[in-house]
Amino acid sequence: MAEIWFLVVPILILCLLLVRVIVSKKKKNSRGKLPPGSMGWPYLGETLQLYSQNPNVFFTSKQKRYGEIFKTRILGYPCVMLASPEAARFVLVTHAHMFKPTYPRSKEKLIGPSALFFHQGDYHSHIRKLVQSSFYPETIRKLIPDIEHIALSSLQSWANMPIVSTYQEMKKFAFDVGILAIFGHLESSYKEILKHNYNIVDKGYNSFPMSLPGTSYHKALMARKQLKTIVSEIICERREKRALQTDFLGHLLNFKNEKGRVLTQEQIADNIIGVLFAAQDTTASCLTWILKYLHDDQKLLEAVKAEQKAIYEENSREKKPLTWRQTRNMPLTHKVIVESLRMASIISFTFREAVVDVEYKGYLIPKGWKVMPLFRNIHHNPKYFSNPEVFDPSRFEVNPKPNTFMPFGSGVHACPGNELAKLQILIFLHHLVSNFRYVFHAR
Template sequence: METVAVFVYIFLFLSTLLSCYPFVRKRRREAKRVSKLPPGSMGWPYVGETLQMYSQDPNVFFAAKEKRYGEIFKSRILGYPSVMLASPEAAKFVLVTHAHLFKPTYPRGKEKMIGPSALFFHQGHYHTHLRKLVKISLAPQTIKKLIPDIEAIAISSLESWVANNGQVINTYNEMKKFSFDVGILSIFGHLDGSHREKLKKNYLTVNKGYNSFPTNIPGTAYHKALLARKRLSKIVSEIICQRKEKRIVEKDLLGYLLNFKDEKGQILTEDQIADNIIGVLFAAQDTTASVLTWILKYLQDNQKLLEAVKAEQKVIYESYTAGGKRSLTWADTKNMPLTYRLILESLRMASIISFTFREAVVDVEYKGYLIPKGWKVMPLFRNIHHNPEFFSDPKKFDPSRFEVAPKPNTFMPFGNGVHTCPGNELSKLEILILIHHLLTNFRWEVVGSQSGIQYGPFPVPQQGLPARFWKESKSSTSTKPD
């Protein structure tokens, strides 16, 4: 009987094993499939394909990769193994539906330059709290009160461009000054001139070193930037001390940061406040300045569109000046449909933010491919914005395409998901205001043939779009210099 029992047990064991075999084979096939990396080339050891990417237009590099390998491919960029994703579904997967699997990340040298506590380096409760504060300070009900001050900055900027009769200016550099002043206004309100100038001087030094090679050797741009970054923290600390001494309560970003307490009663340290202020300045300046520069380039290249946008702005100008007003209102800025579509198409065409960096916090499977833990993940916004499947004739500049809303996840000029740029409304508002005053009171001409693109790191027209500006008289007769 014992022998029979043994045979019965063996039979049952083998039967169970055989019945499980198809399932085991399936799991093995799945494991084998999941372990498959996306197609692509990793290039040279450590540097990977960084040189290939930056020795040409990066957008050509990514477009060629997508054409060869498809919407998901691998490479090694800036020393990091990376997976590039070039479809709306993939961007949504990384930035929205599975955002918890991918943390925001930047090269270490850049994180150090901005500050480790800046909100866009974080996830979780800290990020949620900080993002809420920034969003409140830059919400429509807040920034609409800034319109007169933004107008004053815009008019002052335009006047300075025509002050030296006929002098050629670097449009991009001047737009950076304009957007920096608007950023200071949104963060600090009406800041005294001494602190404003010290902030500007040291921020420019930091900005120059931000994209330099991160070597901390005295005399290098990076080393100078690190020293200037320390001075920026000290200046912010002085401003905070001044506010506390005078018991100043302002509803600007600094005010919201100073008054914050979490559910445990914890407040933000001065280092955390400084990191987030500098982070907002970085996010606000170069991108907005790039878009404004491209708008002038696109209008210069399309005189029919320029006249149409100018006509729209003239109607608004005449409506509020006829009523005795001397400035724009929030309602006026919402009554510029063609100008708004011009901005959207400029954002699509130029794709200032060509991609964003994330890092897989665990092994992730996407469409049968493995994205290993620790690898960088880069949704390619420009590839999506220039895909003819979503935007017909994508190389043609055509604001009318935005008369119909684009398909979901195909247009992401400010990112997507919980890390969408919280300052996008302020950026669009300052662009509308400057364009309004430029087209109603000033004129410009681009000097030379500017057909190329330069990267620093954001794409701008060659040489920053050299141009001359002049003021137009009230009789509509140009005062253009000879």
């Protein structure tokens, strides 16, 4: 009799497990099916494929195979990719409350957990308002003389260089403008040590997140600690001086919520480092692509030169500074910028996480899954932009269809510093095409 029970009990347990699996599957099916796609290897998923090729090729090949919504697993996280304007609007605008902003933990560590990007609700709203007030047109127009000075200094430093590494030089320019907007006129010693450590963090940001001594990611973590220390020193000095300043740090230091609470030093440091990230890399990339596209179209380059030369002559050949009005009256140059943003799609996607089970067009997006609207795939879809692989600024003589052009994101988490980015690009291009000739060599 005992021998029979030894056989019966395992069979009963197996039957119960099978019933549970069947019920679970039926329950899941009743809520909707998962999007098509491959989850790849256990845990790793398709991370190695993503990191071993151009990410744009990876996402585009997936879209061609599975359609405008598909699943995968990246860096250990199950993800749903969305490549249509309607889906992007659904996640970022109309149903944004169902998706919280999120980044891979490895990247969050390098920027700082209190940074604006990773939050929603009251804290996000307060910090976003502080960023916006620091970069309002009324505020940044006062920075024009200083941005001009930085642009001219950058260009003059190129004069004795036979070959210029464009992207690296643009990063230096964008970093200096970012420092200006955040700290105002910062001591050069602080600026240099911030730049040194930031460059290490930047180098490790998109590396494989392996925190072993000697790896780029580990070096970036160590440099991030140094950045926090330096920023904390600057904060302490500013607090001792008690000077009322209108730069971004000043707005952070002067903030009090409705309960009288101020921001902690860690919150301030994380948001400063976050804004530096946002201010430097995308602007530098955009400027680099603009120079490449202009070099490839000499007729367009000459037209941009003519537009800028008229302003150059109006200002008595740079004896007078640029004005805010003049930067608002560069229509062709502005179209070149927005077409470059579309073509390059520097921010190719953004990260969100479903906070509840969400159904979209018959597919289930489970709670806890990462969700990534793919901006580049939308920007390069021939349904929305004819001949999308051709650089054509004239396409922006008419406004694009809603939600098809999102170079700075969309919704409450759209980049609040986009006006400053455009302003510094316009100023730099004005002085470059008015005073210099260049030959662009791709590497």
